[in-house]
Amino acid sequence: MLSGKFKVVSLALAVVALSAAxxxxxxxxxxxxxxxxxxxxxxxxxxxxxxxxxxxxxxDQVSVSLTVETEAENxxxxxxxxxxxxxxxxxxxxxLGLEDRELKTATLNIYPQYFYPTDKPPVLTGYKAVxxxxxxxxxxxxxxxxxxxxxxxxINRIEGVWFSISNELMNSTKLTLISMAVExxxxxAEAALKPLNMSIIGVKSIEIVEVSGYEVTQYRALSTTSExxxxxxxxxxxxxxxxxxxxxx
Numbered sequence: 001m002l003s004g005k006f007k008v009v010s011l012a013l014a015v016v017a018l019s020a021a022x023x024x025x026x027x028x029x030x031x032x033x034x035x036x037x038x039x040x041x042x043x044x045x046x047x048x049x050x051x052x053x054x055x056x057x058x059x060d061q062v063s064v065s066l067t068v069e070t071e072a073e074n075x076x077x078x079x080x081x082x083x084x085x086x087x088x089x090x091x092x093x094x095x096l097g098l099e100d101r102e103l104k105t106a107t108l109n110i111y112p113q114y115f116y117p118t119d120k121p122p123v124l125t126g127y128k129a130v131x132x133x134x135x136x137x138x139x140x141x142x143x144x145x146x147x148x149x150x151x152x153x154x155i156n157r158i159e160g161v162w163f164s165i166s167n168e169l170m171n172s173t174k175l176t177l178i179s180m181a182v183e184x185x186x187x188x189a190e191a192a193l194k195p196l197n198m199s200i201i202g203v204k205s206i207e208i209v210e211v212s213g214y215e216v217t218q219y220r221a222l223s224t225t226s227e228x229x230x231x232x233x234x235x236x237x238x239x240x241x242x243x244x245x246x247x248x249x
Contacts, residue, residue, distance in 0.1 A: 044201075044247050044248070044249060045247070045248050045249065046204055046245050046246060046247055046248065047189055047192065047193070047200075047245070047246045047248050048243065048244070048245050048246075049185045049186075049188045049189045049192075049243075049244050049246065050185060050188075050241060050242065050243050050244075051180075051181040051182055051183070051184035051185025051186070051188065051241070051242045051244060052180075052181055052184055052239060052240075052241050053176070053177035053178065053179070053180030053181035053182075053184060053239065053240045053241075053242075054177070054180075054237060054238070054239040054240075055173060055176070055177060055180075055237070055238055056235050056236070056237050057165065057169065057173060057235065057236055057237075057238060058235055058236075059140075059163035059164055059165055059234070059235075059236050060138055060140070060165060060166050060169050061136065061137070061138050061140075061163065061164045061165065061166045062136070062137060062138075062140050062143050062161065062162070062163050062164075063134055063135065063136045063161070063162055063163075063164065064134070064135045064143065064146060064147065064150075064158070064160075064161050065106065065132060065133075065134050065158065065159035065160050065161075066089065066132065066133050066134075066135065066150050066155045066157075066158060066159075067130060067131065067132040067133075067155065067156070067157035067158070067159060068082050068085045068086045068089065068129075068130075068131050068132075068154055068155055068156060068157075069082075069128060069129070069130050069156055069157060070082040070085065070128070070129050071113065071126055071127065071128045071129075072126055072127060072129075073126050073127075074126070074127060075110050075112075075127040075129075077127075078110060078126070078127040078128060078129040079110060079129045081129070082129035082130075082131050083131070085153075085154035086131050086133070086154065088153045088154050089133075089150050089153045089154050089155055090103065090133070092149050092150070092152075092153040093135065093146055093149055093150055093153075096139075096142050096145060096146060096149060097139060097142065098135065098137060098139070098142075098146075102135060102136055102137045103133055103134075103135055104133065104134055104136075105131070105132070105133055106132040106133060106134045107130065107131070107132045108129075108130070108131045108132075109129070109130045110127055110128070110129050110130075111127065111128045111130070112124055112126075112127055113125045113126045113127060113128055132159065138166065140163075143161065147161070163234070163236070164236075165236060165238065170238065173238050174210065174238070174240060177238060177239070177240035178208060178240055178242065180240075181208075181240050181241060181242040182206065182242055182244065185242055185243075185244040186200070186244070186246075189244070189246050189248075193248060198248050198249060199248065199249065200246045200247070200248060201247050201248060201249045202246070202247035203244065203245070203246055203247065204245040204246065204247055205244070205245045206242055206243070206244050206245075207242065207243040207244075208240065208241075208242050209240070209241040209242065209243065210240050210241075
């Protein structure tokens with residue numbers, strides 16, 4: 001009888017021990033990471049690789065800085081003459097197909113002008129008004145005509161012409177570049193692992209670093225015998241770099 005009771009107690013203790021073990025295992029599962037390749041242990045080896053995606057595109061946007069400078073004996077006359085000329089310029093270039101949203105005032109200043117005689121106080125000689133507008137448009141085909149029209153109607157200083165990539169083109173191109181950069185990183189990782197008889201079994205992290213390059217074209221006075229001033233946009237490079245950490249095995 002005592003032997004039977006001992007067997008029952010032993011069996012009960014075994015059940016309790018097994019239940020406790022299951023509870024501990026459930027509360028502390030093995031640390032793993034699920035990837036497309038399956039489950040990867042947290043302490044598995046990793047390989048860090050950088051990838052580059054780069055394309056050459058034609059800029060689709062141009063900005064032109066146009067300035068009118070006028071001088072007069074008093075500030076109001078200088079500003080009035082300046083405003084008259086700038087309005088004439090704006091009306092003329094809008095006839096080329098430009099819209100109000102493509103024009104903006106960059107600066108408007110009025111400065112006193114002085115003469116500095118030797119050993120005497122400065123003498124006020126008049127005032128200078130300076131008004132600069134920036135034209136930003138995707139109508140690249142009219143840039144030369146825009147410059148010629150502006151100078152013919154009162155612009156007496158061109159600060160510069162520069163081409164850029166619009167946000168729309170940049171965003172659509174970046175998505176392609178990110179894929180190119182990740183593929184580049186993957187190819188590099190596979191090339192490094194092949195001699196070691198290892199392979200990629202997952203991805204721990206991806207960091208995207210965006211880098212863009214633009215070619216800037218500055219305006220220069222060219223032959224006045226040409227029909228319109230030739231302005232060439234050239235090409236620009238857009239590049240995206242990624243840093244990928246692969247799980248390897």
